[in-house]
Amino acid sequence: MVEKATKKKNRVFDYFCTEEKFSGGVAWCAGCPLELTARFIPKVLGDKMVFVGTPSCSAPVLHGQNLGSWHKLPYLACVMTGVGSSATGLTRYYQKAGIDATVVCFNGDGCSSDIGFQVLSGAAERNEKIIYITYDNEGYMNTGNQRSSSTQKGALTTTTPVGKIGKGKPTISKNLTMLMLMHRPRYMATATLSHLEDFAKKLQKAKEMVKEGFVYLHVFSPCPVGWRIDSNLSIEVCRTAVRTNYFPLWEAYDGKPRITVEVAAPKPITDFTKLMRKFSHLKENDIAAFQAEVDRRFALLKTLCDAAKAEEKTTVQS
Amino acid sequence: MKAKTVKPRVMTGNGAAAYAAMLCRPEVVASYPITPQTEVVEQLSAFKADGVLDAEMVEVEGENSAMNIVCAASIAGARVFTATSSYGLVYMYDTLLQTAGFRAPVVMVNVNRETPGIQAVSAGQQDMISTRDSGWIQIIVENDQEIIDQIIMAYRIAEDFNIQLPIMVNYDGYYLSYLAEAVQIPDQTDVDAFLAPLKKQPQRPRLVPGEARGCGTHGMEMGYVEARYKHCMALDRVKNHVDKIDKEFGEYFGRSYGGQIEEYKCADADIVIVASGSAAGTARTVIDSKRAEGLKVGLVKLRLFRPFPEERLAQALKGKKAIGVIDRSVSFGWKTGPMCTEIKSLCSKIGPVPILSYIDGLANLDINIPHIGRVIDEVAVAAKGKPYQEVTWIPMEEER
Numbered sequence: 001m002v003e004k005a006t007k008k009k010n011r012v013f014d015y016f017c018t019e020e021k022f023s024g025g026v027a028w029c030a031g032c033p034l035e036l037t038a039r040f041i042p043k044v045l046g047d048k049m050v051f052v053g054t055p056s057c058s059a060p061v062l063h064g065q066n067l068g069s070w071h072k073l074p075y076l077a078c079v080m081t082g083v084g085s086s087a088t089g090l091t092r093y094y095q096k097a098g099i100d101a102t103v104v105c106f107n108g109d110g111c112s113s114d115i116g117f118q119v120l121s122g123a124a125e126r127n128e129k130i131i132y133i134t135y136d137n138e139g140y141m142n143t144g145n146q147r148s149s150s151t152q153k154g155a156l157t158t159t160t161p162v163g164k165i166g167k168g169k170p171t172i173s174k175n176l177t178m179l180m181l182m183h184r185p186r187y188m189a190t191a192t193l194s195h196l197e198d199f200a201k202k203l204q205k206a207k208e209m210v211k212e213g214f215v216y217l218h219v220f221s222p223c224p225v226g227w228r229i230d231s232n233l234s235i236e237v238c239r240t241a242v243r244t245n246y247f248p249l250w251e252a253y254d255g256k257p258r259i260t261v262e263v264a265a266p267k268p269i270t271d272f273t274k275l276m277r278k279f280s281h282l283k284e285n286d287i288a289a290f291q292a293e294v295d296r297r298f299a300l301l302k303t304l305c306d307a308a309k310a311e312e313k314t315t316v317q318s
Numbered sequence: 319m320k321a322k323t324v325k326p327r328v329m330t331g332n333g334a335a336a337y338a339a340m341l342c343r344p345e346v347v348a349s350y351p352i353t354p355q356t357e358v359v360e361q362l363s364a365f366k367a368d369g370v371l372d373a374e375m376v377e378v379e380g381e382n383s384a385m386n387i388v389c390a391a392s393i394a395g396a397r398v399f400t401a402t403s404s405y406g407l408v409y410m411y412d413t414l415l416q417t418a419g420f421r422a423p424v425v426m427v428n429v430n431r432e433t434p435g436i437q438a439v440s441a442g443q444q445d446m447i448s449t450r451d452s453g454w455i456q457i458i459v460e461n462d463q464e465i466i467d468q469i470i471m472a473y474r475i476a477e478d479f480n481i482q483l484p485i486m487v488n489y490d491g492y493y494l495s496y497l498a499e500a501v502q503i504p505d506q507t508d509v510d511a512f513l514a515p516l517k518k519q520p521q522r523p524r525l526v527p528g529e530a531r532g533c534g535t536h537g538m539e540m541g542y543v544e545a546r547y548k549h550c551m552a553l554d555r556v557k558n559h560v561d562k563i564d565k566e567f568g569e570y571f572g573r574s575y576g577g578q579i580e581e582y583k584c585a586d587a588d589i590v591i592v593a594s595g596s597a598a599g600t601a602r603t604v605i606d607s608k609r610a611e612g613l614k615v616g617l618v619k620l621r622l623f624r625p626f627p628e629e630r631l632a633q634a635l636k637g638k639k640a641i642g643v644i645d646r647s648v649s650f651g652w653k654t655g656p657m658c659t660e661i662k663s664l665c666s667k668i669g670p671v672p673i674l675s676y677i678d679g680l681a682n683l684d685i686n687i688p689h690i691g692r693v694i695d696e697v698a699v700a701a702k703g704k705p706y707q708e709v710t711w712i713p714m715e716e717e718r
Binding site for chain 1: 526536
């Protein structure tokens, strides 16, 4: 039986047969994809994991604030400006001392795209052997829904409120995945819970590729509380984000992107925005601008994918 | 003395620091260039390129990352080294507190320089003073030889199982960083032998894969209090330990520095001057000439600044008729200099004698022989019970 199971490659089911690293009763909000994401990652990455985290939504559990719950992973909880660098310190020493370890950073978009961006960029540029995972909930959700540079234009947050003058966040979000692609990491990918098999494959590749260099994973993780989503809909929001091309699923070896989940007929962005109330104040022209931004970003990705494909062909021919 | 005799070599303070660090065999080094420390980073990189330093070298994108890297590596079990100065030191402030809170035995050189606000690429101890409450051990040295010796001793202090705290070795930027002096670089085998006792100690807790152990857990209420209490108790143990290691170093290498403080001609002195860093060398010369004139004056060179060497200072200063303290920094919100303010806190132990504060040597101005001579003369007057000025900014007075 067991042998048969191992022969089937990349079956998500198999991962759930491995040991659960987190107890029940963890201090995450009901319906939050972060919990399932956190539980899933060690199932694929294995026992040699060392987590590096920072004050964020992941902190209450990873850093043991709720003393009734626990997890079995070694972890380092550092300052928000120190995730990529602390992971560097750990992995460099483990390599020097010959200790087999998979150093995994796990933090939100606020750390990755704002306060810890320089450090993330530095670690990527130095090609440190770490897996850096951003769970992107598009804002500072642990402190109660403030805007980050990953927050979408028009989104309602407590620091970009909607009022007589305020119309939500006035500027477009930082395109962090593209910025990371330009660092040309050994491997990078986007993932989300609605496409778990795709997620698992990417984690497995991450585990393999981190032996050679920097790995970046960007996980879409909507926040039911901050985005005002019904807690039973979070996975549906993930799926819709993929199907509207709002959050395309792709991967890249050495900066050459490839879409891993092709969406044949992308749905309109309204399918996405109607699932949450953070965009409910948007007018028709705002939605049109939102759609244009989604299309523009997807077109850029597509262009880069085509270019990578063409480059590969020329390399093969020559 | 057990150490091999070595030929003296002429090198700068920065070069000396890099040599000392290399001899201690750090496993992870991360550092960011900043004037006047840059030469330390360059020299360590050269050692690595030449294959004489077998360490993981990380060329970071900022000092904050440098400190995070050595902190994390240290928690994983590595021996680490970093060096910084001024802006760099304050740029890593959050991590400075973290490293101390994590009890990571990081050894760092801080080349003293003025801090941001007024753009001063010049010497001053304001950077070190601005981080005095970060929970680090802070020690100040006087010359290039002491830089080497103190860095080697620093590992015996920081990594001691009963201490496990980060240590900052401070020396004056410009005055020492670029000053070429003849120094004795100890032989590698002797440094290895001097650091060997650390290997016999129990292994400190380490963050390794496969063991469910975390670092940086939320310290709520009593958990926090206990960690803080133990940190303070460890700092308190540092004081005697610094004396002990200094003595041991003296027995091995034939050079010692007095431990927490160095007392120079204090025993029979009526008045005492307190100074630190490179200014202490100048002060010694002035003390000698004043003694020749018949004035019974002594010098206390403050070496350990955090933890504050309360007991040793009280012992050295007790019974003196007046004290003068020279600060190379200011204490915002106090009139007196920071070291003077702290020495004044010893009043219950040394009695209500006049303690005169002198602010001198800011931003590369010399703390020179006439300045120190003036300090001694004024303290001598105060010792006779005559009125005195509590705080004197020497350069400002000279301008008038």
